Amino acid sequence: MNHDRSTIEKIAALLGESFREVAVLLAVFVPLDVYVQGRTLTVRTALATIALVVVVLAIGVFLEVKRWKR
Numbered sequence: 001m002n003h004d005r006s007t008i009e010k011i012a013a014l015l016g017e018s019f020r021e022v023a024v025l026l027a028v029f030v031p032l033d034v035y036v037q038g039r040t041l042t043v044r045t046a047l048a049t050i051a052l053v054v055v056v057l058a059i060g061v062f063l064e065v066k067r068w069k070r
Contacts, residue, residue: 012063019060027053 030049034041 016063
Protein backbone atom coordinates (compact mmCIF):
# COMPACT_ATOMS: atom_id res chain seq x y z
CA MET A 1 0.00 0.00 0.00
CA ASN A 2 1.31 3.41 -0.93
CA HIS A 3 2.02 5.58 2.13
CA ASP A 4 0.87 8.84 0.46
CA ARG A 5 -2.38 7.29 -0.66
CA SER A 6 -3.18 5.90 2.77
CA THR A 7 -2.50 9.31 4.34
CA ILE A 8 -4.83 11.03 1.89
CA GLU A 9 -7.53 8.43 2.55
CA LYS A 10 -7.16 8.86 6.32
CA ILE A 11 -7.45 12.64 6.04
CA ALA A 12 -10.50 12.33 3.78
CA ALA A 13 -12.11 9.90 6.22
CA LEU A 14 -11.52 12.24 9.15
CA LEU A 15 -12.88 15.22 7.22
CA GLY A 16 -15.87 13.15 6.13
CA GLU A 17 -16.60 12.16 9.70
CA SER A 18 -16.32 15.79 10.78
CA PHE A 19 -18.77 16.88 8.08
CA ARG A 20 -21.24 14.20 9.18
CA GLU A 21 -20.98 15.37 12.79
CA VAL A 22 -21.53 18.98 11.72
CA ALA A 23 -24.66 17.87 9.86
CA VAL A 24 -26.06 16.27 13.01
CA LEU A 25 -25.24 19.36 15.08
CA LEU A 26 -26.96 21.60 12.53
CA ALA A 27 -30.03 19.37 12.54
CA VAL A 28 -30.26 19.64 16.33
CA PHE A 29 -29.16 23.18 17.09
CA VAL A 30 -30.67 25.27 14.29
CA PRO A 31 -34.28 24.49 15.32
CA LEU A 32 -33.29 24.81 18.99
CA ASP A 33 -31.76 28.23 18.33
CA VAL A 34 -34.90 29.37 16.54
CA TYR A 35 -37.00 28.21 19.51
CA VAL A 36 -34.73 29.87 22.10
CA GLN A 37 -34.91 33.17 20.23
CA GLY A 38 -38.67 33.07 20.65
CA ARG A 39 -39.44 32.69 16.97
CA THR A 40 -41.59 30.00 15.43
CA LEU A 41 -40.06 27.36 13.22
CA THR A 42 -41.56 28.07 9.83
CA VAL A 43 -41.76 25.65 6.94
CA ARG A 44 -39.20 27.77 5.09
CA THR A 45 -36.71 27.57 7.98
CA ALA A 46 -37.29 23.85 8.39
CA LEU A 47 -36.76 23.16 4.68
CA ALA A 48 -33.64 25.33 4.60
CA THR A 49 -32.27 23.45 7.60
CA ILE A 50 -33.03 20.07 6.04
CA ALA A 51 -31.42 21.13 2.75
CA LEU A 52 -28.29 22.33 4.53
CA VAL A 53 -28.06 19.14 6.59
CA VAL A 54 -28.46 16.96 3.50
CA VAL A 55 -25.72 18.84 1.62
CA VAL A 56 -23.25 18.71 4.51
CA LEU A 57 -24.07 15.05 5.18
CA ALA A 58 -23.64 14.17 1.50
CA ILE A 59 -20.23 15.85 1.43
CA GLY A 60 -19.22 13.91 4.52
CA VAL A 61 -20.34 10.57 3.11
CA PHE A 62 -18.65 11.32 -0.22
CA LEU A 63 -15.35 12.09 1.47
CA GLU A 64 -15.46 8.88 3.48
CA VAL A 65 -16.47 6.59 0.62
CA LYS A 66 -14.40 8.09 -2.22
CA ARG A 67 -11.24 6.20 -3.13
CA TRP A 68 -8.61 8.85 -3.79
CA LYS A 69 -6.28 8.17 -6.67
CA ARG A 70 -2.93 9.85 -6.93
